[in-house]
Amino acid sequence: MNLQFKGLRLHILVLSLFLLCLIALPACGGSSSNGKTVIRVVYQQFGPPPYYEQQWWTKVKQQVEAANPKIEVQLQPIIADEGSYYTKLALQLRSNNPPDIVREDSFLISSDVTAGYLAPLDDYLKTWPDYSAQWFPSMQKITTFNGKNYGVMNGTDVRAIWYNKDIFQKAGLPTDWQPKTWADILTAAHTIKAKVPNVVPINLYSGIPMDEASTMQGFEMLLYGTKDPLYNYDTNKWIASSKGFQDSLDFVKEVYNPSNLLGPTNDIALSTQAGNTVAQQLLPKGKLAIDIDGSWLPGSWQKGGAAEWPEWQTTLGVAKMPTQNGDAPQSVTLSGGWAYSISARSSHKNEAFDVLKAAYSKDMLAFYDVKASQITPRKDVADVADYKNLPLSDFFTNLVSVTQFRPGFPAYPKISVEVDRAMQNVMQGQSSSDAMNAYYNAVQTIAGSDKVEKRP
Template identity: 75%
Template sequence: MSNRLKKPASLSLISSLALLAMLVLQACGGSPSTGSTSGGSGPITLTVAYQQFGSPPYQDQIWWTKVKQQVEASNPNIKIKLLPIVADEGAYYTKLDLMMRSNNAPDIVREDSFLVGSDVTAGYLAPLDDYLNSWPEYKEQWFDSMQKITTFNGHNYGIMNGTDVRAVWYNKDIFKKAGLPTEWQPKNWADILTAARTIKAKVPNVIPMNLYSGIPMDEASTMQGFEMLLYGTKHTLYNYDSKKWVVSSKGFQDSLDFVKQVYDQKNLLGPTNDIALSTTAGNTVSQQLLPQGKLAIDIDGSWLPGNWVKGGAAPWDQWQQTMGIAKMPTQFGDDPKYVTLSGGWADSITARSQHKKEAFDVLKVAYSKDMLASYDVAAAQITPRKDIVDVAEYKNVPLSSFFTELVGFTQFRPGFPAYPKLSVEIDRAMQQVMQGQSSTDAMKAYQQAATNIAGADNVETK
């Protein structure tokens, strides 16, 4: 006989019935522990999670509402539950991670492309290779770079809904007041700093330039700020030949020195700390400072006009006449002369989804040519689909040809699990020089932190 105590017959019967009910529920595709639900023989419910932040209109909400209506109208067996996560970028990552590791994970999630590697390593995302291979449109229409950006260890984990590039925006009216050319293309970093100092001297009550920096702006500081500088030097953040992180280099220190000059409190060129060191700095810059003519130069993204068009968060009729745009030069203007970075967002299917096939069918609707074209135009995204480039509505978007040119020499962030943590340490180093620390000391602190994160065998200095 077993040494375990025997249950009373009534409890054994109840347990057996409970187990049978659970098995039946699972066989129908439902599960009490996932975001995918089913009312037994009824339709399944797929949960779609995405970020919602700042001022309306919320383009992801609008897009997914259209998808929901189309899917549910054509397939009564699928219901879509929209789950907006109201949070700034950093908090969104944290909240989404908690959801994906929980027993109630969403089915489809809005995934920042730079986090794909770390989220795959954490076991949050499902590979999409089999689904994508059965959908010819993907291989035929998505740009190669847009397929690579969501690939990790040879497998694809997301579909890009748009990409972006970064450049130097400037206010032509302020430049004219300062005696600077209104058609401006800086040849090196010195040209940018010289223009900012000229504006400071000749145009009072205007912020000469903005460079995102510090921990509160999270990845915007790393990518729009630091990496737009570093990738214009002779050094990089990751050495793909040696497969090691470069944790100390002249280019790294020179980039920190540029930040230090912008935020030198004795000759401040950038925004004051109440603006710069705020999680809402991006909205303040794009929706207030630029439209109100209070900021002269802004190293920022291709998405800014989305704020200024009719229906945007800060409609601005004169933006095309007022704002100029230039390529970001390399440090000394040497080859390749200019630099930009691309990122963007994708939609992924979570590893815990109980209805992956149905979730992918929903993604195919969302990423159809017409549906995605509408989203990319409204959200001021550079489309990842080749056939959308010739859609009239998209083609008529101002600056589309300029941004397309930048895609030709764009670079990407290293898509490895250590990157998100290293990104925070880069922001910390930037904030330290903003607050008066030397670039030497800030880089030493980064080197130590990065070595602890990546491991001593995985780092090098230049």
Template identity: 60%
Template sequence: MPNKRQPFFRSSRLISIVTCAVLFILTGALQACGGSTNATSNSGTTITIAYGQYGPPPYYEQQWLDEVNKQFEAAHPSVKVKLLPIIADETGYYTKLALMMRSSNPPDIVHEDSFLISSDVNAGYLLPLDNYLNSWPEYKQQWTPSMQQMTTFNDHNYAIMTSTDVRCIWYNKNIFQKANLPSTWQPNNWADIISAARAIKAKEPDVIPMNLYSGVPLGEAASMQGFEMLLYGTNNPLYNYSTKKWVVSSPGFKDALNFVKTVYNPADLLGPTNDIELMPNANNVVPQQLIPESKLGIDIDGCWIARNWQPKGTTPWPEWKDVMGTAKMPTEFGQDPKYVTLSGGWSYAIGAHSPNKDLAFEWLKLAHGKDLLTKHTVLIGGTSPRKDSVDNPSYKNIPMSAFSTSLLEYTHFRPGFPAYPKISQEIGKAMQQVMQGQSPTDAMNAFSQAATAIAGPDNVEQKS
């Protein structure tokens, strides 16, 4: 800004220069808010996209990106899209992406694990998309509230979910028949699950009645697919978004631990023995060995495990479609909303320092249109976050697609805050403690103390 004493108003030429400068500053400020029109021509513009490339080919993400970019460049002849693949494992990808986003030449568009959005927002890497998304009616029409909430942090939305997943109950129909249980089964509450497991134990003593992932070695498989599937079915959260505090003690937390204790009670064991359940790779042993070998009756697990049984999967099993049934996970007492699931997934976001924000959002809109996003889901064999993908014939060919999509209205997700990974470890400890004989009350109290130390006393609360 010029010095107040400087008589810049005496020169019309200088007035013109200052006016242009102000317009330039205002234009840049509007672009930073995410909702402006680029002031300069797009001629010769290149937008860049950073994404992860894992393992051996085929690289399905790249195949999809190539198709999106082909259509985008056809619609914008003066614009080129450049892919920036990051070749690394998942952890390495997070590190390299962060380095790229803090560089002097950051990417315009980034592939974001929805779980890490909050930390990347805190680091100043991502652009809020609220203005853009408000101008695109399809978004609120086709992405469920939970899918929108997954990419929201501090009341601003920073990304669009591209892929997601859900969890459910699998059951073996042949084992159910032998246990005099229905071949079409939908438990109405937790008691129904325990009752079915006990019926299997009574009739088929050589079969493991049920599996609920639990204990420290399994990490997120235990805390997310096990404990949180239970906790959110009690209508008690792990994190209170209204008060912005972790809920470190609640009746629901205790009830969830009590369910774990019931499954792993050595006097009436319904789950796998510790030598199986406390293996770090138990979440591979279950779908790749125990289920196809008909050694497990009920499994609370991800809908995606059917990929193991496909012709090119780790354990091809053609009979699975006839043998295996699926059910929704009920709430504790069958109270509204009656069912519960947990979701994770990946999204695409715009870098906070992108010089091409408007074009980047045009790319996001195209990529997340019904046909292209459904193609992405078909390539990776996942669950589409768009509700209308179920109308696509190719999507219907994905095993479990219609069922998985129907679960999205009940979904919850992990609190994506920096404290969560450590709190998740404490959940695993609490589960393992009750497996080994500690009371749910004592295990919850130990968790409460540990979580309070992690998050800080001002950031936790207890519900009675």
């Protein structure tokens, strides 16, 4: 009797699961009850409104469905912070009912490709003349992994030097400042230290707590201005020991030398909140002279931002980050940003790509980039009046044509942590040579000794 009862329960459970699958099938399997093809779009949504991603995709949905009566676009935001979004997105992409179009951090495309989550788009992109003609080559390359393209960027960022013109004037420095070398930056910081008390001369993100901000806004803005990049694409190896790497660590060491501190104190620098402290306190309050940082900072200062500061446009100047010794190409910047990709397991890739093309038309993308204060990856959007009216849009957009980006390989996130560790070690007194040697050993462990090289 007990066995029969258990068998009956199992039968009911199986039947229930089967019926549940039938109910869920229209929404998850690509067809709605009215016979339309369903294209599901997944993206991140977090914090208080306005939600620019949602506004953009709502406009796209209306346009696509009006022009294509047989297509239904379903918008499915994932309500989560950035880290949780990655986790939840991965779960959806490996589920039996994956979405069709997904928002991908360009930083993680290689990992998701390796996991089998994303479809290559090259055959589709060849049929879309706008892509090759209008997307900056750097923005096409950033979504490429192992020779194939897996996404289309909808916005990007760049990095430069912000500086306080009032503090520069007090220090006797030019208010139209454009350093030509690293030495020019350090000289200005030392001058401010000597002549303007009670301000932080320079902020350079450094150390493990600030994670990728330390690597990208800090170290790589230095390293990419030397002759020794992080990765050798000719040999397919990580350059884990080089003069450029050690020189970059020496720059960090000088900024954070406790006997003549140019950077923020450790309670700020070695905090996960350093970025917020810089953008929302030190800069608006006139307590920081030089900040090597991103193009997104004005988002905190605009009306409704976390630290409204209408005076920023007259108080702050921007300068390009110079190469180490002023060698060609004279300046350095790096870009990240987000793209949209098509799931490798989507049942309707052709229709999904048609939806992507509609979302990335000149007018639609201009709407998004203006609303979200993004640097556009599409050249002709830069000529749209609303975009041109964004503060510093010309300065930042011009940097996109020469930008560089992080090596798009699955090992990079772990290697990035070791870069941060080397920076923190020199902040805390270790020599640059010892810190680099420890970094070299760590990269060998992560990538394999056959994927690592030294340069003299």
